Amino acid sequence: MDGGEETSPGGPGDPVQPDGIIGWVKGRAEGPLLLCVGGLHGNEPAGVRALESVVERVRERRRVLAGDFVAVTGNLRALSAGRRFMAYDLNRAWTPARLLVQRSVGVSPNGRAPAPEDAEVARMLDILHAVSVRRRGPVYVLDIHTTSGGGGAFTTAADTRRHKDFAMAIPAPLVLRLDEHLEGTLTSHLARLGYTAAVFECGQHQEAESQVRAACAIWLAIRAAGLIEDAQVPEARQGWTALEEAYRRLPRILEMKYRHPVTKTDRYRTRPGFRNFQWVRVGDVIGDDRRGEVVVPASGRVLMPLYQEQGEDGFFVVRDIKTRADQDAAAGQGGAAAAPGANG
Numbered sequence: 379m380d381g382g383e384e385t386s387p388g389g390p391g392d393p394v395q396p397d398g399i400i401g402w403v404k405g406r407a408e409g410p411l412l413l414c415v416g417g418l419h420g421n422e423p424a425g426v427r428a429l430e431s432v433v434e435r436v437r438e439r440r441r442v443l444a445g446d447f448v449a450v451t452g453n454l455r456a457l458s459a460g461r462r463f464m465a466y467d468l469n470r471a472w473t474p475a476r477l478l479v480q481r482s483v484g485v486s487p488n489g490r491a492p493a494p495e496d497a498e499v500a501r502m503l504d505i506l507h508a509v510s511v512r513r514r515g516p517v518y519v520l521d522i523h524t525t526s527g528g529g530g531a532f533t534t535a536a537d538t539r540r541h542k543d544f545a546m547a548i549p550a551p552l553v554l555r556l557d558e559h560l561e562g563t564l565t566s567h568l569a570r571l572g573y574t575a576a577v578f579e580c581g582q583h584q585e586a587e588s589q590v591r592a593a594c595a596i597w598l599a600i601r602a603a604g605l606i607e608d609a610q611v612p613e614a615r616q617g618w619t620a621l622e623e624a625y626r627r628l629p630r631i632l633e634m635k636y637r638h639p640v641t642k643t644d645r646y647r648t649r650p651g652f653r654n655f656q657w658v659r660v661g662d663v664i665g666d667d668r669r670g671e672v673v674v675p676a677s678g679r680v681l682m683p684l685y686q687e688q689g690e691d692g693f694f695v696v697r698d699i700k701t702r703a704d705q706d707a708a709a710g711q712g713g714a715a716a717a718p719g720a721n722g
């Protein structure tokens with residue numbers, strides 16, 4: 379990030395440099411900046427791999443790129459260790475109070491010895507500072523994750539127009555109001571900065587297709603943010619078709635209804651076989667903890683059932699608020715900014 383025309387850290391075989399920039403492609407013309415983050419959770423490498431695969435292909439189109447494409451790795455230390463996090467969850471660290479302490483004293487917000495994630499936050503704040511200084515237009519953010527359970531991929535975004543429109547450029551179910559159940563997410567911090575942000579949960583951690591879906595979403599975000607015109611980015615059309623076909627039987631928009639919080643001492647375990655968007659009814663037994671059976675308190679569809687050691691969310695319940703048919707009926711006014719050429 380030396381202010382040169384184009385920052386291209388990493389050589390063949392070593393694309394991830396210590397500062398975590400996978401690639402920063404500066405387009406010839408001015409325009410928006412798209413910041414893509416992968417691996418904010420260290421056991422979710424699919425987004426990182428997808429960004430590594432896309433960045434060189436974006437660089438080849440630098441002459442037709444308006445603005446900047448910035449690909450960043452999240453929790454470097456946790457990725458190396460293959461863990462969700464080392465000391466604390468890097469996607470719960472972005473509360474205003476916590477960031478204020480981190481900035482002012484540069485130590486752990488708890489006053490304890492610095493945790494590995496304190497250094498990760500500091501490093502990412504440096505990158506975000508570079509974004510704010512070097513941007514030549516509005517900033518869009520795509521934060522890429524995977525889940526421990528299987529089932530459909532989905533996007534999440536804050537329930538306001540610009541975030542929703544950006545998320546809807548990816549034709550997977552959009553889950554609203556998740557941000558109201560989680561404190562300190564990176565996208566909530568970036569939304570407060572005025573950036574337009576969406577999360578893409580691209581599949582199960584180890585599923586090979588997760589990386590493919592993530593790449594589709596990155597190209598769709600590039601097009602939706604306006605970095606490259608539709609005609610120059612056939613990958614976005616192909617990505618739209620692939621995801622639309624995969625998820626057309628799922629609702630277009632859902633709303634978070636319930637979060638089951640868990641702590642380490644709960645020893646919560648989801649019973650085998652639950653998948654994203656599977657229907658559940660009040661009273662269904664979904665898991666067990668130290669107190670016994672855990673039942674679903676509200677009917678709906680289950681989301682992100684926990685099948686890993688680390689994590690503070692046992693499962694979520696969501697409900698449909700817009701079907702594909704509703705969406706198709708509303709189409710025509712280009713509502714959700716389904717992106718130019720979206721049906722191509």
Ligand SMILES: [Zn+2]
Nearest residue numbers: 419422523524
């Ligand atoms: Zn994650």
